[in-house]
Amino acid sequence: MDKSSTDGLPVPLRYGAILTIVIGIAMAVLDGAIANVALPTIARDLNASPASSIWIVNAYQIAIVVSLLTLSFLGDMFGYRRVYQCGLVLFTLTSLLCALSDSLLTLTLARVAQGFGGAALMSVNTALIRLIYPQRRLGRGMGINSFVVAVSSAAGPTLASAILSVASWQWLFLVNVPLGIIALLLAIKFLPPNGARSTMPKFDLPSAVMNALTFGLLITALSGFAQGQSVSVVGVEIIALLITGWLFVRRQLRLPVPLLPVDLLRIPLFSLSICTSVCSFCAQMLALVSLPFFLQTTLGRSEVESGILLTPWPLATMVMAPLAGYLIERVHAGMLGALGLAMMAVGLFALAILPAAPADIDIVWRMALCGAGFGLFQSPNNHTIITAAPRQRSGGASGMLGTARLLGQSSGAALVALMFNLFDTTGTHVSLLLAGLLALLAAVISGLRVTQPRST
Template sequence: MRKWGPLVAVCLGTFMLLLDVTIVTVALPDMASSLDASLSSLQWVIDVYALALAALLLGAGAGADLAGRRKFYAAGTVLFALSSLACGLADSSGVLITMRALQGVGAAAMFATTLPLLGAAYQGRDRSIALGVWGAVNGAAAALGPILGGLLTEGFGWRWIFFVNLPVSAAAVWLTIRVVPESRNPAGGRIDWAGTVLFALFAGSLTYGAVNAGTDGWGAGRTLVSFAVSALALLVFVIAERRVARPLMDLSLLRRPAFVGVLVAAVALNAAAFGVLPYTSIWLQTLLGMSPVTGGLALVPLALASFATSALGGRFLHGVSQRLLLCVGLLLIGFGMFGQALLDSGSDWKSLVAGLIVTGVGVGLVSPALASAALASVPQRSSGMATGAMNSVRQLGYAVSIAVFGTLVTSRMTDSLHSDEQARALAGGAAGALRGRVPDEALHSAFATGLNWGAVAAGSLAVVAALAVFALVRTPSAPPVQVRTNAPVPVERA
């Protein structure tokens, strides 16, 4: 147990924090009903977790290097557990959103330290085994999220998707204290507090503006102010990072076209493949009458195809150019999303299966290739920073896409129903309240139209990203890394 205890402790935490990205999706209709939550509130329940993870990941990694990674991981797990308890006890959407943000803070502390802890605990063949198991756990979390979320929501209520984190967190903390060795960055250094705050302000303002645009419109004063604050924060971030001795992000990396291409692919991966899924889940449950369990199972083809492709790709695609894998994978994601954009008023869940599978195959090609391409695009001394930046923009892409695609979906529903209020209620899971006032066929047609437009936009984003990657990424072939996930590799900072 002592030998593999660190692996178990790290995998327990990783499984939880990645599960909480997808487990919420199938519980949205129940949350909306229980908390009388609006569409924008549901968006924030998803977004604020990914946003905190994106905004704090690089800063958390630097803090863990200084304070001690085991200590940081254990503290993050405790915060994650306490905020999960608060999420389960929330009596309003505002409280739930606030506690989800704290969850994201804890998840960032955990996520930033998982692979460095494994790198310090294992060497040689044992390290290869540990990283392989850790990568498989990541795939399992994605596949099990909708299923477990559906089972808990239908069997015990949506609050249990958060309560289930408590015993797992307790086990992870106990194991971490007992068997995980402490490690730090021997080079020392300082945390770039200014960079961390400015990047968080940039990401938060950008996401807030995108969510608010769905309610007030893209030209509304509050929306424009949010985007202006975001742009100003980004500008000041760039100035600050150019002057600090140990920056959160070395901006000289952005002069490398291949690295820029990797960041484009990272944003497009999460945005295109997953940005429309929350609204698809609401459609499955509130329009088609599926239960949380069956609604979750309807989305499993994507996760299973991704997991299988990633596993087989590591065996059969050894040595294939990461540029080719990224381009083909993004194109498949695009075609898969176009395949999901064929709904009409009579469509059911079977209409999604082929598109979900094609999208999943694309995700399975892109996810492992991203890590290899990121490492190949920068000097070895910058590998930790490069993968951390990739992870941050990947989560940020997901958060912003939820808002942007939600706005597009509801705008097309508004055109069909000729009522913005009814469209937002429909997209927010309140189809039951509209029945009797609006013909059932009109509701089905409006939702199908909205999802089609969202899927087309997501597919177009993936195709454009594939073209950008083809133009920018010019790295030589490299063996794919064993870590098939979006977390940073265990490389010490210089």
């Protein structure tokens, strides 16, 4: 096997390689949220209704969820570097197509294709980090990755507002073109190969189709139920989901190298870390989607003031993620995760019991506590998910990491809509209490990992 795949890259090459990962994953994550702020403007410009314009966001997210595991499997087959480079080409070209779109249909189709490009970047980014960094420094690479994901997730609305204040909505997508070209040039020059493989896993097309149907139906049913869609329609979607999902899992159990990595889920450390990730991202999304409504509707804060009051969360995560990346080299990830998620739960419960007229500092310290706890958990958890898998299955582990994050976020957003429908005036309060309970559950699951040997 290539030396780079076992000992990481030497320092000058390592910086170039991690820079292309940073640019690529930042673009992919940002574009999941950057269009939200511009939806009213885009809908007006393209003569589309507000309800139909939601597909500009949904098309991107669904495309990522349904293709992530398939692309991570292709990374194991053909090389993570090749999948990442193809993803950069597709993402850059489709960003240009998004900017040139003149109707809702063409923009939605371009967003689907852009989602496939984003999925290619997300599916193998952490597998590539495993090749870029030597084993003893891998926690630091995961810390950088967690830092970028946290900043990109939180900065999307702010960056979109800044761009829209000086340019048209098309520039939300055009900015990706020069960044994508730079990232592609860096990828060609610096990204390491997987190394030689003694056997090539076989790609199973029926598995890829069933994977897309299973996760697509799951997201659609969740969103439909939360938004008050017809019970009969949601019921049909759930029945189709159960049948397809059962056939999908059954087929995976018979394959020597499955698309859905059920072989990895048999590793206790891996499966516990995936469960922890889903619960924690669901809790985070419950809070971050519901809090702006509370700040603006209940407390009467402006959009700018609300944005500033939400900022301590990502700032604290930014500070804590690299520190957690260093700590993973010395402390068991289960312990770090349990501590961080317990901190996050305390912060969420504290937000749920805010006084009727809180001062800014009352909100700020609670948000910072949530963000610090989340940052302490995320890097070690990602490190554990990747290293618990055999090196030749890094692509499958990377795909599961991204899938767990997206499932948690999608479930959290759907639960907020459901809570607002069920509890008209106290939707945010109930959402925060539920988020705190999910964070506590994640802390307990994380603590169970302490009994497992540390991955190497």
